[in-house]
Amino acid sequence: MSRGARERVIMHVDMDAFFASVEQRVNPSLRGRPIVVCGGGKRTVVAAASYEARPYGIRSGMSLYEALKKCPDLLVVQAEIPTYVDASVRVLKILQEFTPEVEVYSIDEAFLDVTGSLVLFRGVQEIARVIKEQIKRELGLTCSIGVAPNKLLAKLASGMNKPNGLRIIRQEEISSLLMDLPVEEMWGIGPRLATYLHEMGITTCGQLGNIPCGILARRFGLIGTMLYHMAKGIDESSVTPLGAAPDARSMGHSMTLDQDICGKEEIARYVLLLAEMVGRRLRSGGYAGRTVVLTLRYSDFCTFSRRMTVKRYITTGPQIYEMAMRILDGIRLRDAVRLVGVSLANMVKGRVQIPLFEGERKGEELVLAMDRVNDRYGEFTLTWGLLLGGRKGRVVPPSWRPRGGDFMDAIS
DNA sequence: TCTGGGGTCCTAGGACCC
DNA sequence: TCTGGGGTCCTAGGACCC
Numbered sequence: 001m002s003r004g005a006r007e008r009v010i011m012h013v014d015m016d017a018f019f020a021s022v023e024q025r026v027n028p029s030l031r032g033r034p035i036v037v038c039g040g041g042k043r044t045v046v047a048a049a050s051y052e053a054r055p056y057g058i059r060s061g062m063s064l065y066e067a068l069k070k071c072p073d074l075l076v077v078q079a080e081i082p083t084y085v086d087a088s089v090r091v092l093k094i095l096q097e098f099t100p101e102v103e104v105y106s107i108d109e110a111f112l113d114v115t116g117s118l119v120l121f122r123g124v125q126e127i128a129r130v131i132k133e134q135i136k137r138e139l140g141l142t143c144s145i146g147v148a149p150n151k152l153l154a155k156l157a158s159g160m161n162k163p164n165g166l167r168i169i170r171q172e173e174i175s176s177l178l179m180d181l182p183v184e185e186m187w188g189i190g191p192r193l194a195t196y197l198h199e200m201g202i203t204t205c206g207q208l209g210n211i212p213c214g215i216l217a218r219r220f221g222l223i224g225t226m227l228y229h230m231a232k233g234i235d236e237s238s239v240t241p242l243g244a245a246p247d248a249r250s251m252g253h254s255m256t257l258d259q260d261i262c263g264k265e266e267i268a269r270y271v272l273l274l275a276e277m278v279g280r281r282l283r284s285g286g287y288a289g290r291t292v293v294l295t296l297r298y299s300d301f302c303t304f305s306r307r308m309t310v311k312r313y314i315t316t317g318p319q320i321y322e323m324a325m326r327i328l329d330g331i332r333l334r335d336a337v338r339l340v341g342v343s344l345a346n347m348v349k350g351r352v353q354i355p356l357f358e359g360e361r362k363g364e365e366l367v368l369a370m371d372r373v374n375d376r377y378g379e380f381t382l383t384w385g386l387l388l389g390g391r392k393g394r395v396v397p398p399s400w401r402p403r404g405g406d407f408m409d410a411i412s
Numbered sequence: 413t414c415t416g417g418g419g420t421c422c423t424a425g426g427a428c429c430c
Numbered sequence: 431t432c433t434g435g436g437g438t439c440c441t442a443g444g445a446c447c448c
Contacts, residue, residue, distance in 0.1 A: 039417080064414095114417085223422075248419085251418090254416085255416090255417080256415095343418095
């Protein structure tokens with residue numbers, strides 16, 4: 001352990017089965033029963049599964065179809081995103097009572113740097129206990145907390161004792177803990193990397209950490225260097241509080257259609273809707289961008305994107321639509337399409353200022369902050385869907401044709 | 413009548429300029 | 431009479447995360 005810098009105390013707070021738990025809280029008849037929370041539409045996946053559903057093998061990300069095969073008695077609840085955002089904000093406010101150094105990582109996860117708060121409490125265990133107690137008292141929800149000298153290990157720790165767990169990883173136990181830890185359990189090592197490592201005969205972090213950094217770097221590039229440090233439990237990244245979060249780099253929306261479509265005219269209708277959704281969000285955040293990306297997914301799930309960059313920054317739905325259509329014109333479709341996506345990249349903030357009222361701006365900041373941290377499962381798509389007149393975002397009025405300024409009338 | 417939606421970062425290759 | 435080479439910008443795709 002280095003004596004130079006003070007050892008940090010980082011906490012990772014992870015809400016247990018968040019969406020499902022909120023639903024069970026709101027509706028007592030769901031308590032104690034296997035439930036899943038899903039999006040709308042036919043082709044949906046499980047956004048969250050209650051702990052009662054998990055013994056059936058039901059996991060988030062699984063298609064609803066598959067989940068129902070595993071448990072025919074499963075209760076399926078449609079996601080109510082505003083409710084979860086509300087709960088998330090209340091949790092966030094509780095966390096901020098303990099330190100200003102709170103990084104909202106997602107709608108149900110946060111990192112806290114409590115190094116400076118330790119003097120106010122009888123140790124980190126006490127902080128964790130009080131946080132859990134307060135969340136339970138005020139929201140009726142449980143969370144799992146991990147504590148460690150950095151974010152990487154705090155994240156690992158919070159997952160070790162779920163649900164309603166508390167796990168503290170001390171500096172002196174790091175190497176023995178990582179020795180036999182399977183590489184795929186480390187945050188940042190996904191299925192593909194794990195497979196590559198397995199092929200190299202590496203299955204544990206202990207083994208990974210014994211490979212010279214240079215070899216990993218040659219094999220995996222920058223990722224290789226990261227792997228080497230991860231295997232040793234090294235992570236210098238800091239907790240970035242809400243106000244210091246970097247500007248978004250890209251912004252987009254996509255939708256999987258209830259039924260595959262073939263014609264470009266029909267695709268164009270979705271492109272228009274998506275472009276307008278992106279444009280509105282863009283402007284509300286004060287962003288502008290130069291690159292439009294059109295993403296399509298064929299029936300066979302083969303997904304590809306084409307992009308176009310222009311010199312000047314654009315901000316409006318019609319501008320995005322126009323570029324997306326130029327891209328679409330250049331594509332020769334080989335199959336029916338199941339997903340259409342439009343996003344904007346090469347973004348800057350502040351070129352276009354949209355004046356907002358104080359109250360409105362506050363709400364906007366919150367939305368953007370939540371948004372920034374890669375909210376799970378596209379809840380803002382649903383939010384936008386609601387904004388677009390109470391319909392789900394996927395609904396495009398069949399009679400509508402892309403043309404000019406009556407767009408808002410057509411969809412609201 | 414399988415397989416969502418929102419992001420981030422990295423890489424490799426090509427065009428183009430000096 | 432041999433195929434430089436660095437830098438920038440752009441594109442497309444892949445891997446990862448929640």
